[in-house]
Amino acid sequence: MAGEALTPTSYIQHHLHNLTVGHGSPWALHLDTIATSVLMGLVMVFAFWMATRNATAGVPGKWQAFVEICLEFVDRQAKDTYHGTSKLVTPIAITIFFWILLMNLIKMIPADFIAVPLEMLGVPYWKPVPTADVNATLGMSISVFFLMLFFALRAKGIGGFTKEFLTAPFGKWMMPFNLILNIVEWLSKPISLAMRLFGNMFGGEIVFLLIWVLGGAGIAGIFAGAFAGFGWMLFHLLVIPLQAFIFMMLSIVYLSLSEDAH
Template identity: 80%
Template sequence: MAADAELTPTSYIQHHLQNLTVSFGEGGFWTLHVDTLITALFMGGLMVLLFWLATRKATAGVPGKWQAFVEICLEFVDKQARDTYHGSSKLVTPIAITLFFWILLMNLMKMIPADFIARPLELLGVHYWKPVPTADVNATLGLSISVFFLTVFFALRAKGLGGMSKEFLFAPFGKWMVPFNLILNIVEWLSKPISLAMRLFGNMFGGEIVFLLIWVLGGASLLGVLGGGVLGLGWMLFHLLVIPLQAFIFMMLSIVYLSLAEDDH
């Protein structure tokens, strides 16, 4: 990264929105966003570790503070899943727990100023690192496509291949409108993962840009730094609501899609 004096506000923002990538194949046919992948895996491992710490010394008597907190969180997600999903699968609550807490932890990376991560990495020779995985459309699409395949699995489990095919061809307009039914159902099924991914990505990416804009517009003067700090604090407090809300919306919509996949139409 060039020295700060050589960076314009535009290039500063572009720099922090650039992923660290590794390309494979001729012409970079397959490109991995290394920062997104590593951060997502790290936050997933952190989630597992935090839950393990709560269960390591779990007791049926008076629970410790961390165990009590984890139990409250899990009971909240379990209640939401049970109220929304009316099928018989026991996988829904674990899916909901995984989606909510994993996305929540990835979203929380937004609370760390970008330079707090970028500066130490520059000393190690890493010049690009996008810290928020959910601000990368590849991560949100990966999550939503996983939910899409789960909906297909739930639909096949509940209706079988024949029942699902019949519904795909004959609903909602009947057997005389098969082409229209097919087009409508294809659009409906494909729009779900796309909208699910873009909603989460749009909110996280937009918030990241606003954070960077607040910082660069403050300028290098003391008054600008103080003003940028106040505005940044206000935006950060606002995002304390946005971060869990987006994880909750993603989780709830996923459960709704799983429930709808098993319903007869």
């Protein structure tokens, strides 16, 4: 759409359009979501590696101290929430929190700062925030769902898990109702995880684009857009880590509950 005059509506739609291969097929891939997610994952690994590369037991450097504070915070939250004995929970919590945090932080970069240079290179669309794509949030929540199954089967065994799934909470004589209730309960957890994160990030993205459009409405629009954009940016400085924290905490709660007996 380079070179075309964009209306406010078409401008917003353009920035909310994913770079897609196999569009319209069941196997369509959002290349921008995949590329940015992988990039943020590599950034997270590199940042942690830089903190451990010259780690010392004495007085730590500034970056090592910052990373240690962050890791201790997540570790404390995971241990306070999860009541089992698995050593996987803290690494899972760390991965979820910091990966989602980095993906959310891309929202602080104005969309045109990324899209316009890519358009000059021939890339027609680029939706920069992976967590504003429901496919990404569903992918993460489905991964949590399979972890829930793994934790439940490890704690109860196939027999114990099946028995509980069919007899809890109303007893064996209400088996059909138990089955329906438990299916709904298990499926609602990953869906609610995905929709909560996606809804907050997608809604925030639309508001940022609306403010950006407002900035193109003359001098008054520029000042109004700058004021509104600054206020919304400050608000999102709270929303961005909060959404990562909520996703992490709910994931750990669900893992803990999957091991508990009804």
